[in-house]
Amino acid sequence: MAQINKLGVIGAGQMGNGIAHVAALAGLDVVLNDVSADRLKSGMATINGNLTRQAAKKIISDEARGQALGHITLTDSLDGLADCDLVIETAIEKEDVKRKIFHDLCAVLKPEAVIASNTSSISITRLAACTDRPERFIGIHFMNPVPLMELVELIRGIATDDTTFESAKEFVRRLGKQVAVSEDFPAFIVNRILLPMINEAIYTLYEGVGNVEAIDAAMKLGAHHPMGPLELADFIGLDICLSIMQVLHEGLADSKYRPCPLLVKYVEAGWLGRKTQRGFYDYRGPKPVPTR
Numbered sequence: 688m689a690q691i692n693k694l695g696v697i698g699a700g701q702m703g704n705g706i707a708h709v710a711a712l713a714g715l716d717v718v719l720n721d722v723s724a725d726r727l728k729s730g731m732a733t734i735n736g737n738l739t740r741q742a743a744k745k746i747i748s749d750e751a752r753g754q755a756l757g758h759i760t761l762t763d764s765l766d767g768l769a770d771c772d773l774v775i776e777t778a779i780e781k782e783d784v785k786r787k788i789f790h791d792l793c794a795v796l797k798p799e800a801v802i803a804s805n806t807s808s809i810s811i812t813r814l815a816a817c818t819d820r821p822e823r824f825i826g827i828h829f830m831n832p833v834p835l836m837e838l839v840e841l842i843r844g845i846a847t848d849d850t851t852f853e854s855a856k857e858f859v860r861r862l863g864k865q866v867a868v869s870e871d872f873p874a875f876i877v878n879r880i881l882l883p884m885i886n887e888a889i890y891t892l893y894e895g896v897g898n899v900e901a902i903d904a905a906m907k908l909g910a911h912h913p914m915g916p917l918e919l920a921d922f923i924g925l926d927i928c929l930s931i932m933q934v935l936h937e938g939l940a941d942s943k944y945r946p947c948p949l950l951v952k953y954v955e956a957g958w959l960g961r962k963t964q965r966g967f968y969d970y971r972g973p974k975p976v977p978t979r
């Protein structure tokens with residue numbers, strides 16, 4: 688089984704910085720890549736902030752915090768990932784963007800390295816087919832926020848070999864997370880169940896059954912969910928929610944997965960949730976205010 692010592696992470700957004708955070712804490716060398724130098728800087732600032740909070744709460748020691756930061760290097764070029772043992776792609780949930788990344792990555796990455804995608808919904812078999820190593824390609828799907836969530840889904844493509852699967856399992860265990868194995872179907876397990884629920888909450892808002900506050904309170908207090916579905920949608924990112932619903936709708940060809948027109952409208956407005964400071968809530972003031 689291939690030992691993973693050096694990890695590459697493509698995309699320094701909320702998932703990329705979370706994966707870099709937990710891998711560095713587990714003692715792996717991490718190279719974090721993004722197309723934008725500003726994104727790399729803000730990703731690193733987020734990691735630093737989250738590690739500092741964990742140290743302040745005595746979840747980790749100051750020494751562990753310092754060591755983790757020392758394990759992370761930044762690069763704005765895929766060449767910087769050439770000698771990684773495993774590279775996890777965490778760019779936006781658009782298949783054409785991911786395909787281009789894998790095409791360019793394969794040209795520079797050592798042949799024995801494993802490539803993974805953190806995609807929320809896209810077929811692993813299809814992504815693997817655009818690489819030079821479908822047998823060493825796998826879905827490693829972390830949950831958000833990565834430092835706090837226990838689960839990682841592992842998804843084998845049709846060609847993924849046993850060595851790659853076992854290495855990925857060992858990697859996830861080393862990060863202290865639990866594995867759930869999913870077959871390669873649209874949106875896998877967690878999002879196959881979670882996203883239709885969120886989409887239904889948006890329909891509930893669209894049809895005027897309740898307002899934002901009522902819907903979130905109903906599910907928090909009435910079903911004991913830690914976050915209301917609209918608050919959670921803002922947290923995930925409304926662009927990501929829409930992409931997942933589109934993959935479910937197209938992949939399963941069932942109208943029950945039709946993305947709510949209100950979700951489409953928010954994304955078209957650029958109101959993507961927390962990351963753009965506006966979604967079902969407006970985050971620009973001292974406390975989130977419902978937008979409906």
Ligand SMILES: CC(=O)CC(=O)SCCNC(=O)CCNC(=O)[C@H](O)C(C)(C)COP(=O)(O)OP(=O)(O)OC[C@H]1O[C@@H](n2cnc3c(N)ncnc32)[C@H](O)[C@@H]1OP(=O)(O)O
Pocket residue numbers: 705737740744806807829830831832833834835836877878881913914919923927
């Ligand atoms: C879309 C996909 O493909 C798949 C997905 O990921 S779907 C999304 C899955 N995730 C969820 O469903 C999350 C649902 N929410 C929760 O479980 C909880 O609200 C939560 C775990 C996020 C927060 O827990 P909570 O009990 O509400 O506590 P809360 O007080 O808000 O936060 C606990 C601590 O974690 C911290 N925290 C939040 N995000 C963090 C992060 N990224 N890194 C480190 N710490 C973080 C909080 O700041 C807080 O610390 P302080 O008390 O020092 O402020």
Ligand SMILES: NC(=O)C1=CN([C@@H]2O[C@H](COP(=O)(O)OP(=O)(O)OC[C@H]3O[C@@H](n4cnc5c(N)ncnc54)[C@H](OP(=O)(O)O)[C@@H]3O)[C@@H](O)[C@H]2O)C=CC1
Pocket residue numbers: 697698699700701702703720721722723726776777778779780781784788805806807808828829830831922923924927962
């Ligand atoms: N949000 C969530 O709750 C979860 C998301 N996921 C999945 O993880 C992936 C990332 O999501 P998330 O972190 O939320 O998204 P973000 O939008 O927060 O981050 C994506 C990052 O990738 C960067 N990026 C875009 N194109 C490239 C490229 N060609 N090369 C390198 N970096 C690039 C973006 O830069 P820029 O902004 O400059 O374009 C941005 O920094 C998606 O596939 C998503 O479905 C999985 C689990 C949970």
